[in-house]
Each structure stands twice: as C-alpha cells, then as structure tokens.
Amino acid sequence: MCKTCWTITALLLVAILGMAYKFIIQGSVEQASDGRLSLQLETTERDLVLGEMRAFLVAVQQINEGIVQDDMKKVADAARKVGRAAQEAVPGSLMGKLPLEFKKLGFDTHTKFDSLALDAEQFGDKEQTLGALVELMQNCIACHAGYRIDVVSD
Template identity: 60%
Template sequence: MSAHECVEKDGGINRGGLKVKVKAASEYYWCSIRLTFPGYLLWSLVSDECGNNYFRERCMRSVCSVVVVLLLFVTGGLIYKFLVQGSVEEASDGRAAIQLTHSEKDLVLTEMRSFLQSVQAITVGLSSDDMDAVALNARTVGMAAQQGVPVSLMGKLPLEFKRLGVDTHKKFDLLALNAEQLGDSMATLKELSVLMQNCVACHEVYRLDAVLQE
C-alpha cells in the first residue's frame, strides 16, 4: 500500500496527529503518527508502509531547523567567549586572572611598560613646559601602537580589559593633540590624571597569569 493511499483511507492529514488504518493479512492495525520532530523523524526512518516524501520533507525541514538553532547557539557562545568573557579565572587575591601564554603575557606587559615610560616622559615635558615633547611621547602610545596585537591574544582578553586599553590609547592621542594645539600644561596635566585612572582601574581588577602552553 502506498503512503498516499494510506493517508487517503483516513480522509487526509490531521496536523494535530494522524491515525491511519492499514489493512494487512486480513486484519487491521492502526498506524499512529504524531507530527512532531521526534515522531516523524523516527517514523520516516523505520516505516515501510507510510514512509512517503511528504513526511520525509517535513522531517528534513525539522532536522535543518534544529541544526540551524544549534549552530546559532554554538556561534553565539563562541562570540561571547571571544568578545566578552575571554580566558579568565578567579585569582586568589580576588582579581580576575587572565590566562595567557608566556609570550602573550610578555607582550601585554611590554605595552604596559610603554605606557609608564610615556607617562614619565610626559611629566618631564610638562615640568619644563616643553609641549612638543609632551605631544611626541603621548602619540607614541596612541591608537597606532595597538595595531600589532595578535587576534589570538585579543580573544583571551575580557571585554572590559579591551575597552580600558582602547580608551587609554585614544586618550593619549587626544592628549597629544591638545598639547600641540592648546599648549596649556595645566590642562594637559589634568588630562593625564584622568588617563591614569584607566591604569589604576585595570590593575585593581585584572592580573596576568602565564599558565597556557604556547
């Protein structure tokens, strides 16, 4: 008996659930099919009497829908891990310990030391009212200095850490611009004070642990 004949004996398809009366070897039995993903998936795989294209198509649509949902879920998890959470564990001192390789930790610390060196050079420039030196040293750690950070490292850094880093680079660029255009050492000193709050906030919340294999 074909699948369409099987369906026609019951007068069509009932979307809430289908009961098809099938005659075989002088006796009747009921073929009950629930039109849900588990029901017609199993039925389409094992049924010889009623395994027709209609239900197989319905099954494939549901399989595709489930696969799409799973892919979206996995993709969303990866995006959250890469952009927001990063590779972080709770440290013994209460801070968030960013889990890095030794070379990655060295790279981040090198950038932090360059911040400190620029701050020291800026204060020297301010003390002698040399605004050209202030602008020069501030610009060396502006946004241009961030271009060489590997993508693999960026994925391990939590979102707030990255936000603080980008904001600090931008503030150095703004400080350099204002030092050149305004030449006001007191205003620049105030800018530097605000900028340093980012450094304090970062070190209060985060630490770097070199625990991962290269």
C-alpha cells in the same frame, strides 16, 4: 527534513553565540585568589601586554618631564607613541583571550593618549595636560586593581 535543518541551524547558532561570548566578552579569565580577574595568557602574550604597560609608564614619565621642561612637543610625541596606532601590534588571538572590559580600558587608554597629544599640540596648556594625564591614569589604576596576568602552559 525541514525540521532537521532548523534543528541544525539552531544548534549552530547556539554554538556561534557561545563562542562569541567566550572570545569577545568573557575572554580567557579565572577568578584569582586576590579578588582580581586572572588573565590566562601564554608567556609571549603576557610579555606583549606587560611590554605595552611599560611603554605607557615610559610615556607618562616623558609627558611629566615635558610638562616640567615646558616642552609640549615632547609631551605630544611621548603620548602619540602609545596612542591608538600602538594597539595595531596586538594579534587577534590575544584579543580573543582578553575580556571585554579589559579591552575597553585598553582602547580608551590608547585614545586618551592620542587626545592628550592633540591637546598638547593645539593648546600647549600644561594645566589641561596634567588634568588629562590624571584622568588617563585612572584607567591604569582600574586595570591594575581589576586584573592580573598569569601564564598558562605554552
């Protein structure tokens, strides 16, 4: 009887580890023909991710505008809109489909926007803000170079 319990426990553990790997680390991806990883998302999920990316782009434009206008409050406000608080809108079902490295890039990008906002408020140094923006944009480049989004049937 005990041998059966251990066998069932071992099988359950393997199943749980397999699911954890699939939903936490690997996500729902395939190798794309262009060398990037293709995120396999439903239409609404794709729209959410692309909407977040457009919000990043708008924030970058507003940050640049604030720097040119010497308006660091505008810089901070724009950056904060896409900081960590913005990622709370991402549903858990979508998070399970995203590979770990993509999630790390996303979390780091939100965090960098928050840091940029804080630095702009505290220091008001345009050069420092530009340097932070250059570093932040490396995340955008890495993401677009490594991933694409394809829609799977809804």
